[in-house]
Amino acid sequence: xxxxxxxxxxxxxxxxxxxxxxxxxxxxxxxxxxxxxxxxxxxxxxxxxxxxxxxxxxxxxxxxxxxxxxxxxxxxxxxxxxxxxxxxxxxxxxxxxxxxxxxxxxxxxxxxxxxxxxxxxxxxxxxxxxxxxxxxxxxxxxxxxxxxxxxxxxxxxxxxxxxxxxxxxxxxxxxxxxxxxxxxxxxxxxxxxxxxxxxxxxxxxxxxxxxxxxxxxxxxxxxxxxxxxxxxxxxxxxxxxxxxxxxxxxxxxxxxxxxxxxxxxxxxxxxxxxxxxxxxxxxxxxxxxxxxxxxxxxxxxxxxxxxxxxxxxxxxxxxxxxxxxxxxxxxxxxxxxxxxxxxxxxxxxxxxxxxxxxxxxx
Amino acid sequence: xxxxxxxxxxxxxxxxxxxxxxxxxxxxxxxxxxxxxxxxxxxxxxxxxxxxxxxxxxxxxxxxxxxxxxxxxxxxxxxxxxxxxxxxxxxxxxxxxxxxxxxxxxxxxxxxxxxxxxxxxxxxxxxxxxxxxxxxxxxxxxxxxxxxxxxxxxxxxxxxxxxxxxxxxxxxxxxxxxxxxxxxxxxxxxxxxxxxxxxxxxxxxxxxxxxxxxxxxxxxxxxxxxxxxxxxxxxxxxxxxxxxxxxxxxxxxxxxxxxxxxxxxxxxxxxxxxxxxxxxxxxxxxxxxxxxxxxxxxxxxxxxxxxxxxxxxxxxxxxxxxxxxxxxxxxxxxxxxxxxxxxxxxxxxxxxxxxxxxxxxxxxxxxxxxxxxxxxxxxxxxxxxxxxxxxxxxxxxxxxxxxxxxxxxxxxxxxxxxxxxxxxxxxxxxxxxxxxxxxxxxxxxxxxxxxxxxxxxxxxxxxxxxxxxxxxxxxxxxxxxxxxxxxxxxxxxxxxxxxxxxxxxxxxxxxxxxxxxxxxxxxxxxxxxxxxxxxxxxxxxxxxxxxxxxxxxxxxxxxxxxxxxxxxxxxxxxxxxxxxxxxxxxxxxxxxxxxxxxxxxxxxxxxxxxx
Numbered sequence: 001x002x003x004x005x006x007x008x009x010x011x012x013x014x015x016x017x018x019x020x021x022x023x024x025x026x027x028x029x030x031x032x033x034x035x036x037x038x039x040x041x042x043x044x045x046x047x048x049x050x051x052x053x054x055x056x057x058x059x060x061x062x063x064x065x066x067x068x069x070x071x072x073x074x075x076x077x078x079x080x081x082x083x084x085x086x087x088x089x090x091x092x093x094x095x096x097x098x099x100x101x102x103x104x105x106x107x108x109x110x111x112x113x114x115x116x117x118x119x120x121x122x123x124x125x126x127x128x129x130x131x132x133x134x135x136x137x138x139x140x141x142x143x144x145x146x147x148x149x150x151x152x153x154x155x156x157x158x159x160x161x162x163x164x165x166x167x168x169x170x171x172x173x174x175x176x177x178x179x180x181x182x183x184x185x186x187x188x189x190x191x192x193x194x195x196x197x198x199x200x201x202x203x204x205x206x207x208x209x210x211x212x213x214x215x216x217x218x219x220x221x222x223x224x225x226x227x228x229x230x231x232x233x234x235x236x237x238x239x240x241x242x243x244x245x246x247x248x249x250x251x252x253x254x255x256x257x258x259x260x261x262x263x264x265x266x267x268x269x270x271x272x273x274x275x276x277x278x279x280x281x282x283x284x285x286x287x288x289x290x291x292x293x294x295x296x297x298x299x300x301x302x303x304x305x306x307x308x309x310x311x312x313x314x315x316x317x318x319x320x321x322x323x324x325x326x327x328x329x330x331x332x333x334x335x336x337x338x339x340x341x342x343x344x345x346x347x348x349x350x351x352x353x354x355x356x357x358x359x360x361x362x
Numbered sequence: 363x364x365x366x367x368x369x370x371x372x373x374x375x376x377x378x379x380x381x382x383x384x385x386x387x388x389x390x391x392x393x394x395x396x397x398x399x400x401x402x403x404x405x406x407x408x409x410x411x412x413x414x415x416x417x418x419x420x421x422x423x424x425x426x427x428x429x430x431x432x433x434x435x436x437x438x439x440x441x442x443x444x445x446x447x448x449x450x451x452x453x454x455x456x457x458x459x460x461x462x463x464x465x466x467x468x469x470x471x472x473x474x475x476x477x478x479x480x481x482x483x484x485x486x487x488x489x490x491x492x493x494x495x496x497x498x499x500x501x502x503x504x505x506x507x508x509x510x511x512x513x514x515x516x517x518x519x520x521x522x523x524x525x526x527x528x529x530x531x532x533x534x535x536x537x538x539x540x541x542x543x544x545x546x547x548x549x550x551x552x553x554x555x556x557x558x559x560x561x562x563x564x565x566x567x568x569x570x571x572x573x574x575x576x577x578x579x580x581x582x583x584x585x586x587x588x589x590x591x592x593x594x595x596x597x598x599x600x601x602x603x604x605x606x607x608x609x610x611x612x613x614x615x616x617x618x619x620x621x622x623x624x625x626x627x628x629x630x631x632x633x634x635x636x637x638x639x640x641x642x643x644x645x646x647x648x649x650x651x652x653x654x655x656x657x658x659x660x661x662x663x664x665x666x667x668x669x670x671x672x673x674x675x676x677x678x679x680x681x682x683x684x685x686x687x688x689x690x691x692x693x694x695x696x697x698x699x700x701x702x703x704x705x706x707x708x709x710x711x712x713x714x715x716x717x718x719x720x721x722x723x724x725x726x727x728x729x730x731x732x733x734x735x736x737x738x739x740x741x742x743x744x745x746x747x748x749x750x751x752x753x754x755x756x757x758x759x760x761x762x763x764x765x766x767x768x769x770x771x772x773x774x775x776x777x778x779x780x781x782x783x784x785x786x787x788x789x790x791x792x793x794x795x796x797x798x799x800x801x802x803x804x805x806x807x808x809x810x811x812x813x814x815x816x817x818x819x820x821x822x823x824x825x826x827x828x829x830x831x832x833x834x835x836x837x838x839x840x841x842x843x844x845x846x847x848x849x850x851x852x853x854x855x856x857x858x859x860x861x862x863x864x865x866x867x868x869x870x871x872x873x874x875x876x877x878x879x880x881x882x883x884x885x886x887x888x889x890x891x892x893x894x895x896x897x898x899x900x901x902x903x904x905x906x907x908x909x910x911x912x913x914x915x916x917x918x919x920x921x922x923x924x925x926x927x928x929x930x931x932x933x934x935x936x937x938x939x940x941x942x943x944x945x946x947x948x949x950x951x952x953x954x955x956x957x958x959x960x961x962x963x964x965x966x967x968x969x970x971x972x973x
Contacts, residue, residue, distance in 0.1 A: 170378050172371070227415065230400040230408025243416045247594035268401040279390060286383045290376055298375050302382070309386045313393070320396045
């Protein structure tokens with residue numbers, strides 16, 4: 001570790017790549033919002049607060065997080081409860097909790113609380129993990145999944161479930177168990193289709209398999225997104241020059257489909273640059289996970305960074321038409337304070353786990 | 363935890379982390395491949411799709427060509443008219459705006475209502491909206507002075523299809539009507555965009571419906587242009603991107619002569635009939651008039667349903683173009699043609715004489731065919747027979763004719779087929795043959811039918827244009843052009859030659875002499891018109907019987923019903939001896955040919971030769 005950072009626990013590679021991508025995000029948002037400077041300033045404030053928060057959170061020793069993990073989870077449940085009882089209903093879903101003038105999407109905290117709690121739960125258990133612990137863990141994951149799912153917010157619920165499952169997998173879940181679960185999942189898929197999925201979600205999946213069925217209705221978003229990306233070509237149409245974006249053919253340009261805006265205006269080269277930065281962040285997290293000081297840190301870095309990767313990949317796959325449409329923002333770039341804050345917090349924790357070394361006696 | 367166990371656990375974690383991060387990288391590769399297929403392989407398709415999304419192409423109507431007479435005077439022209447056009451998207455307070463406009467331009471309740479009904483939609487889409495059509499000069503002047511007050515309104519120019527001779531040229535020029543399919547020539551523009559077309563004519567999309575407007579529609583209509591707007595997903599115009607200007611249609615130059623057409627209309631007056639005049643040098647049609655007529659200005663620019671109904675139901679059938687569609691028995695005007703047949707088939711010669719007792723008896727049945735003059739014309743040869751219009755002579759000649767050969771001869775003179783190269787809806791009429799009669803009446807051809815043909819009665823019918831064409835063949839001694847209305851720049855015509863080895867130049871000369879005598883000699887049946895002009899005219903008049911009657915007395919009985927009275931017909935050409943124009947006139951129920959149709963023919967010829 002550099003002497004300069006002796007006192008401040010900060011991973012410079014992660015910090016600068018995140019700083020870079022969230023700055024680029026502001027730039028993209030300006031075009032995606034048809035030049036709405038108000039949105040950009042609001043997002044800028046979030047980015048500044050988020051960067052500060054990230055640095056702040058990376059300072060405490062990982063053990064602090066481990067000890068607080070249970071309380072953190074309970075706090076998340078509390079927010080979920082407030083959302084359920086007092087949260088405003090927007091577009092038929094209750095996802096927000098309002099504290100003073102600040103609104104927060106409570107499920108975002110679940111994405112952090114679940115892997116951290118599981119990591120601390122499993123960190124001192126005997127390996128390979130025993131059946132009892134597996135069952136308890138799975139029960140916990142499913143409960144959290146269900147809480148988010150019934151808001152309803154299937155996308156985030158799946159991410160929450162993934163975040164828990166990643167930790168379980170990394171901590172050495174046996175392959176036979178994984179195989180069995182997979183078979184169970186395949187068998188129960190009709191049940192999932194009929195009971196778990198809302199009609200509009202079934203529609204989205206049907207649209208995915210037959211995109212030409214309803215070009216002005218259900219398939220509109222994905223068709224326009226592909227046209228936007230495709231028409232960007234190698235170099236893109238230029239900043240603020242994307243006709244699909246600027247003339248409103250592309251839906252949700254500031255949130256879910258902001259990648260299509262980047263594709264249209266900056267072309268394949270812009271996409272390559274963006275994906276390279278994301279890849280760099282992930283590889284850095286991978287390195288930090290491998291070199292982390294103990295099992296808890298490894299599991300948390302692995303769980304949080306893979307959750308971030310899943311989030312990113314689902315968004316990218318959705319806008320290019322590889323997956324059905326699910327509401328999922330592009331990390332660090334899509335407009336929205338909640339997801340941005342939870343990302344900065346997550347990377348703050350990752351940095352804390354990655355930069356605090358404990359030299360054990362050999 | 364001992365070190366070894368820690369190392370195993372760490373290795374286990376590493377391999378699983380590598381697996382998961384490997385999957386992440388694999389996903390990235392998949393996504394990049396997909397993005398590559400969209401942006402690089404599929405680029406042209408998606409670029410086209412993006413353009414199709416935003417580019418909204420609307421047609422821009424072309425101006426039609428104008429039509430000119432033979433002296434270069436416009437017969438049909440595009441007459442500008444001015445509309446008050448607004449930009450509703452820029453108007454903040456619509457009531458206030460209307461109040462201000464009303465101070466300058468009168469607006470009817472209906473105009474205000476229509477405007478209020480449409481403006482919101484147009485404002486949303488950033489489209490223009492017409493507030494008032496056809497502004498008066500005064501309104502335009504008042505508006506122009508105060509135009510700085512009305513930044514969101516302007517005066518737009520559009521056109522009407524107007525002729526300064528609305529009734530005399532109606533049949534030949536024809537009119538235009540709204541055409542719904544005119545933009546099909548631009549398949550790239552979807553039909554749903556037509557409603558946003560930029561219209562050049564106040565009446566909208568128009569296409570020729572009758573007359574020259576119809577026949578030369580493709581020539582006149584030009585090429586529509588197109589304008590591309592950038593449009594957003596909500597259907598709002600953002601800005602115009604590009605324009606392909608329309609091409610004005612080609613102008614049409616005709617042989618029509620305003621002065622002569624005017625004479626035709628004037629001298630037919632309110633009688634029913636038709637006049638056709640042909641320029642012998644070119645075959646150009648100088649006059650093509652059918653009476654009664656109607657105004658094409660109204661029809662071309664929006665006629666009320668009631669007015670249209672009245673025109674359609676008019677008992678005098680003004681829409682019926684008698685010059686091209688009226689079937690009339692040629693009556694005695696056919697006699698020169700029968701004479702030509704008699705001479706070329708050696709049934710008679712110029713010296714052959716026949717005693718005319720005033721009637722002809724068919725040897726087979728004893729049926730009597732009467733002449734027009736009680737007691738007959740005494741001894742007649744061909745010359746006298748044409749001069750005095752002896753029926754007996756031509757009955758007798760036709761009696762000896764072979765009907766097939768005679769039919770063929772009449773066809774060679776243009777009967778029974780369309781005469782004109784570019785006339786609208788010309789009726790070919792017909793020349794009767796035994797096959798025709800059997801087909802239509804299921805009866806055999808009898809000698810009496812041929813005898814009737816000899817004086818242009820019976821089954822033979824011809825249109826005024828055919829009669830004029832026939833007159834032109836006679837006038838040019840068989841060296842004639844196909845009649846056409848437009849000048850030969852557009853249609854290719856070559857000299858037609860009517861030739862028969864047994865019909866010599868001397869025969870032509872004598873025929874002209876005989877026809878000249880019809881008008882210019884003391885014995886001629888049309889001598890009454892001799893004094894109307896200074897130049898000499900050859901011709902042949904006729905009286906077409908509508909009812910077959912055996913005696914003069916019987917005719918006097920039916921004469922009281924005007925619609926059963928005989929048609930008056932004349933063909934004429936002049937000035938002699940080197941004729942330049944041929945003309946045919948038919949006046950329905952006009953009775954005596956020479957005295958009634960004759961003066962009209964003479965006046966038209968006088969206009970044409972500028973006397």
